[in-house]
Amino acid sequence: MTIRATGHVTRVLKRAIPHGFKGVYKINIVGSTGAGKTEFLRCLLGDLFEPSAEAQRRSNTENMVDATHTWFRIGREKEESTTTVSLNTVGILLVRTLFNSIEFHPVKEVEQLLLRDDIEEIWQFVFFDNAGQERFDFMPQITMRGADAVIVLADGTNMASIEKISYFLELTREEEYRASDGINQIPVFILLNKRDLIERGFYIGLESVRHMIGSTEEYVFYETSMKTGEGVDDTIRSLISRLYEKSLEQR
Ligand SMILES: Nc1nc2c(ncn2[C@@H]2O[C@H](COP(=O)(O)OP(=O)(O)OP(=O)(O)O)[C@@H](O)[C@H]2O)c(=O)[nH]1
Numbered sequence: 001m002t003i004r005a006t007g008h009v010t011r012v013l014k015r016a017i018p019h020g021f022k023g024v025y026k027i028n029i030v031g032s033t034g035a036g037k038t039e040f041l042r043c044l045l046g047d048l049f050e051p052s053a054e055a056q057r058r059s060n061t062e063n064m065v066d067a068t069h070t071w072f073r074i075g076r077e078k079e080e081s082t083t084t085v086s087l088n089t090v091g092i093l094l095v096r097t098l099f100n101s102i103e104f105h106p107v108k109e110v111e112q113l114l115l116r117d118d119i120e121e122i123w124q125f126v127f128f129d130n131a132g133q134e135r136f137d138f139m140p141q142i143t144m145r146g147a148d149a150v151i152v153l154a155d156g157t158n159m160a161s162i163e164k165i166s167y168f169l170e171l172t173r174e175e176e177y178r179a180s181d182g183i184n185q186i187p188v189f190i191l192l193n194k195r196d197l198i199e200r201g202f203y204i205g206l207e208s209v210r211h212m213i214g215s216t217e218e219y220v221f222y223e224t225s226m227k228t229g230e231g232v233d234d235t236i237r238s239l240i241s242r243l244y245e246k247s248l249e250q251r
């Protein structure tokens, strides 16, 4: 369905490329299981996000990362924890208006958008929400191909999840070499998620993560919470400005 919708947008855009259309970008979302990748898309897109992949209740013993997963309570309910067991892909139009607000629209709305006169830019994003369990580690190796940007999520309350960031940075680096002999750098955004749990003393701050990763200048870091939405808007704005800069460099 995504493919057909994407084709439709491409056809419409070929007929009438709106002023400011930036093209189609593949955004690969990776990170260990339970980091909050699926929750990130839900937080970002609200009702527009319809997971295509199956979700299952998390097994807490399946692998090392799961075994250290922090369980917590929000209010009186024990949080229902789920895990993606396949791949979610979401095609979406991101619109930045002349008033600098950001909107998301389903791709099928492209024709209506062309009629509006308050649009600064339209981006078409395809988000890839990978399954994070170790038995699915082959998946980001495949989805990394052709990625225009990578979002690495880590559960900021979980050391094993943070340690796995380096693994995803390595995969990104490999893709840079595969695609362009390392010349074309893929923008990487590292999100240390679950910031809302800081009051419970579980949250490991960004400083220690920076320290762990070493050379950090090439990466953009944010502390995020998919419960409060903290850092999510900043991430998206920073993503589009980075992609925009890159598109200028490549001209
Ligand atoms: N407190 C808190 N919980 C979060 C946050 N983000 C995600 N969660 C919870 O953490 C659990 C895992 O989130 P998911 O988005 O399913 O994790 P995932 O990265 O998609 O995991 P996999 O699909 O297994 O790779 C869920 O119960 C979420 O509700 C956050 O910012 N704060």
Ligand SMILES: [Mg+2]
Binding pocket: 037, 038, 039, 082, 083, 084, 129, 130, 131, 132
């Ligand atoms: Mg998921």
